[in-house]
Amino acid sequence: MRIGMLTSGGDAPGLNAVIRGAVLTGTTVHEHEYVGFRDGWKGLVENDTMTLGRHEVKGISKQGGTILGTSRTNPFEGRGGVDRINEVMNENGLDALIAIGGEGTLAAAKRLTDAGVRIVGVPKTVDNDLDATDYTFGFDTAVGIATEAMDRLRTTGDAHNRCMVAEVMGRHVGWIALHSGMAAGAHAILIPEQRTSMDQLTEWVQSAYNRGRAPLVVVAEGFTLEGDDEPHNDRGLDAFGRPRLGGIGERLAPLIEARTGIETRATTLGHIQRGGTPSAYDRVLATRLGMAAVRAVNGHRWGQMVALRGTDIVFVPFEAALGSLKTVPQERYDEAALLFG
Ligand SMILES: Nc1ncnc2c1ncn2[C@@H]1O[C@H](COP(=O)(O)OP(=O)(O)OP(=O)(O)O)[C@@H](O)[C@H]1O
Numbered sequence: 632m633r634i635g636m637l638t639s640g641g642d643a644p645g646l647n648a649v650i651r652g653a654v655l656t657g658t659t660v661h662e663h664e665y666v667g668f669r670d671g672w673k674g675l676v677e678n679d680t681m682t683l684g685r686h687e688v689k690g691i692s693k694q695g696g697t698i699l700g701t702s703r704t705n706p707f708e709g710r711g712g713v714d715r716i717n718e719v720m721n722e723n724g725l726d727a728l729i730a731i732g733g734e735g736t737l738a739a740a741k742r743l744t745d746a747g748v749r750i751v752g753v754p755k756t757v758d759n760d761l762d763a764t765d766y767t768f769g770f771d772t773a774v775g776i777a778t779e780a781m782d783r784l785r786t787t788g789d790a791h792n793r794c795m796v797a798e799v800m801g802r803h804v805g806w807i808a809l810h811s812g813m814a815a816g817a818h819a820i821l822i823p824e825q826r827t828s829m830d831q832l833t834e835w836v837q838s839a840y841n842r843g844r845a846p847l848v849v850v851a852e853g854f855t856l857e858g859d860d861e862p863h864n865d866r867g868l869d870a871f872g873r874p875r876l877g878g879i880g881e882r883l884a885p886l887i888e889a890r891t892g893i894e895t896r897a898t899t900l901g902h903i904q905r906g907g908t909p910s911a912y913d914r915v916l917a918t919r920l921g922m923a924a925v926r927a928v929n930g931h932r933w934g935q936m937v938a939l940r941g942t943d944i945v946f947v948p949f950e951a952a953l954g955s956l957k958t959v960p961q962e963r964y965d966e967a968a969l970l971f972g
């Protein structure tokens with residue numbers, strides 16, 4: 632079999648381990664051949680390919696980013712569409728495609744599969760917001776990076792008796808904030824799922840300060856302050872027309888300072904959370920997902936993606952990835968909030 636592969640949407644640490652896991656399994660166990668498409672759906676529409684053999688995937692598991700490149704190109708726009716994609720697949724003699732991406736990528740993959748293109752998917756999200764899989768690669772790495780950053784913020788905060796605000800990723804869900812905040816012993820964690828008032832935040836910050844601690848506030852970029860209609864954004868729109876989030880930490884810092892009189896500083900971790908070496912956990916998970924994608928191709932599981940359930944890798948339809956977000960349950964937030972302040 633000849634199989635095309637692409638990575639699409641925002642990158643996540645572990646993408647290269649997925650690619651390596653699939654290519655090594657496919658070429659050494661099943662005599663598959665692989666063709667890489669550059670920059671997501673763009674490469675498929677423009678027939679921009681790269682060789683993807685054993686040599687190309689050598690040692691890449693530990694590399695961040697994706698050797699294939701990625702983009703937010705819509706495969707149905709411009710000169711794209713089902714006919715064009717079938718044409719490119721035929722030109723390259725491809726039997727199937729492995730698409731690695733988030734809900735947007737998988738939504739596009741579903742539309743293409745419904746039109747007869749043979750695709751299997753691998754879910755990707757550093758935010759950990761896909762309900763169809765317990766975890767995806769990248770999340771553990773992002774949490775590790777954010778936790779280390781907060782440990783550092785706490786020592787400088789302690790030195791100056793300041794309140795430190797750390798803003799982390801999480802457009803719709805607060806998993807990165809919850810996990811890194813719990814790991815770093817934050818005095819308040821603010822997530823998109825929970826509207827929180829300035830009164831409540833002030834109380835937590837003041838109470839930690841009164842106990843002689845330098846308060847640490849963790850906020851997800853998608854958090855909406857009580858009284859606001861939507862998450863803070865003053866950075867325009869991304870390529871897909873969505874607000875570019877970020878900046879809530881900078882907004883909260885002066886509000887905290889004004890209400891408490893405690894000198895406050897904000898740090899936005901931003902794309903540092905997505906860059907660099909994936910953790911060992913993410914490398915293993917990503918490798919297993921890549922290997923399972925090959926099993927999905929061999930089983931002609933078109934329109935299905937691989938997913939983690941407990942410790943098993945299972946197959947689920949694309950719809951399952953598109954249905955609902957995996958939000959932080961109320962009880963998980965309440966549990967963490969017991970230790971706030
Ligand atoms: N419902 C849809 N139907 C067809 N194409 C879609 C749909 N949703 C998204 N896409 C296309 O897929 C591309 C990738 O989606 P998106 O940018 O949301 O990345 P993603 O895979 O969801 O990853 P991320 O986690 O970074 O959002 C989009 O730029 C868009 O062109």
Ligand SMILES: O=P(O)(O)OC[C@H]1O[C@](O)(CO)[C@@H](O)[C@@H]1O
Nearest residue numbers: 641642757758800801802869876
């Ligand atoms: O800057 P980019 O690449 O558009 O991605 C930013 C978005 O990607 C994510 O990291 C993952 O979806 C979100 O938390 C964030 O809003």
Ligand SMILES: [Mg+2]
Nearest residue numbers: 640733734735
């Ligand atoms: Mg998306």
